[in-house]
Amino acid sequence: MRPAEIAAAAFDLAGAVLSVQPHPTGHINDAYLVATDRRRYLLQRLNPSVFTDPDAVMANLVVVTEHLRSKGEPTLTLVPTRSGEVSWRDESGAVWRMYLYLEAAHPLEVRSAADAAVVGHVFGRFHRLLADVDTARLRVSLPGFHDPERRVAQLEAAVGSDACDRLDSAREDVDALRALQHTIGSGLDHLPVRVAHNDAKAANLLVDEIGGRQPLVVDLDTVMPGSVLWDVGDMIRSSTGTPEEASATVSFDVDRYRALVDAWLAETHELVTQEERDAVPTAGMVVTFEQAVRFLTDHLQGDVYFRIARPGENLDRAHNQLELLRSMMSAL
DSSP, rough: OHHHHHHHHHHSSOOEEEEEOOOOSSSSEEEEEESSSSHHHHHHEEOOOTTTOOHHHHHHHHHHHHHHHHTOOOOOOOBBBBTSSEEEEEOOOEEEEEEEEEEEEEEOOSSHHHHHHHHHHHHHHHHHHHHSSGGSSSOOOOTTTHHHHHHHHHHHHHHHHHHHHHHHHHEEEEHHHHHHHHHOOOOOOOSSOOOEEEEEOGEEEEEEEOOSSSSSEEEEGGEEEEHHHHHHHHHHHHSOOSSSOOOSSSOOOOHHHHHHHHHHHHHHHHTOHHHHHHHHHHHHHHHHHHHHHHHHHHHHHTSSSOOOSSSTTTHHHHHHHHHHHHHHHHHH
């Protein structure tokens, strides 16, 4: 049996397994669609190179999904193992988990101000409903995940080693990011600590084919204590320009930006402080800068973090984010 088939057999499934096939979802974890004679499931293997503390990831996920469900909010549903655990560890030490598969659902693509408003409303509701969770219950599963200074240091290390002999192709973008570093600033960690998604991009909202089901926040692996302005920044980054991160050209759409921010504030106005409100424009630029640095670093390191479909895709993603950042800076 293949590793995914062995893993699938460890979970408490309804019906007999008919197939276990790769599923093209996300940049980080390996995913498989498991079909039984009664329903379908999504099986995932957490990337051990990224999630070095998978138990913390799963503990946070349980806290958040149980809290949302207690408030009647739709959320991801974990399938337990045959022994009642929330995950299963294989012989190599890799951790696997399984969700009920969401039929007829796909990631939201932002193509209009109305779409951007959906992103703002859904993540704003997510923040509001989780506002009464004691952040001490959550573990820091990815230390320094949002830390532009740390990310720049990683980029400089990758530039210095040039282990994959790719610096010549990336030098122009490296120089541009270096020049922007001090203009953008170092981060948002001076703001109140709340429950944050930390990867609040539009693609992490699942919608159904006909709009009859409430959009669902997914990819909860990075939920940790932190500033919700990191989420706002990622919403802005992913919703105000060209939807595809690897496309050739991108520009900042002010109408989408205003619709998104207004929708988020409509949900969180009783929660956020004036300092957080004032940080909204900065958040978009900081996170876009940080993401450009991350894509470029991964390109120089040999594409070890973000999954690619073709050579040079992470370099194109980095260049795309840099162009979006420039456009954003000229408009805000």
